[in-house]
Amino acid sequence: MSTAYYALFHLLNQSAVEACLGFGPRPAHRQIGETAVRWYTHTRMAAVCAQFAGTGVHAKSKLRRALPSPASTTPPSQALQDVAKAFGTLQQARHDADDDPSKRFTRQGVLAHLGEAEQAFKDWQATNSEPFRPIFLLMMPTEDDIIRER
Numbered sequence: 001m002s003t004a005y006y007a008l009f010h011l012l013n014q015s016a017v018e019a020c021l022g023f024g025p026r027p028a029h030r031q032i033g034e035t036a037v038r039w040y041t042h043t044r045m046a047a048v049c050a051q052f053a054g055t056g057v058h059a060k061s062k063l064r065r066a067l068p069s070p071a072s073t074t075p076p077s078q079a080l081q082d083v084a085k086a087f088g089t090l091q092q093a094r095h096d097a098d099d100d101p102s103k104r105f106t107r108q109g110v111l112a113h114l115g116e117a118e119q120a121f122k123d124w125q126a127t128n129s130e131p132f133r134p135i136f137l138l139m140m141p142t143e144d145d146i147i148r149e150r
Contacts, residue, residue, distance in 0.1 A: 009045065052136055
């Protein structure tokens with residue numbers, strides 16, 4: 001369970017750092033990137049994913065109120081919603097596996113979670129042109145604290 005969750009966690013974490021800072025050829029680039037990935041917490045990333053999962057960003061969320069029209073009424077792509085949902089599902093499965101000794105997992109159930117992680121990777125690739133992808137990544141280290149309403 002942990003492997004499936006951490007694979008997605010690190011994919012999003014690395015994507016966010018690369019999008020915001022880039023990874024250049026100099027040693028300082030690598031050092032900055034290696035430092036920045038530590039700014040992302042599981043709790044904040046889960047909170048951001050919860051905002052984007054399911055039917056998308058809630059109409060009354062701070063993000064929606066800050067966006068101008070028509071962006072404020074445009075939902076994130078299904079692929080981005082599915083990545084966000086998978087993050088939450090896999091994180092919960094990881095917590096169950098690591099923290100609940102009474103929880104039992106079947107081979108079929110574990111394979112389903114691995115398949116969900118694999119699908120999330122594919123869905124993430126499909127979000128390359130998604131307009132909400134940069135906002136999703138930008139919010140990762142701060143949740144919605146970064147947003148200033150209009």
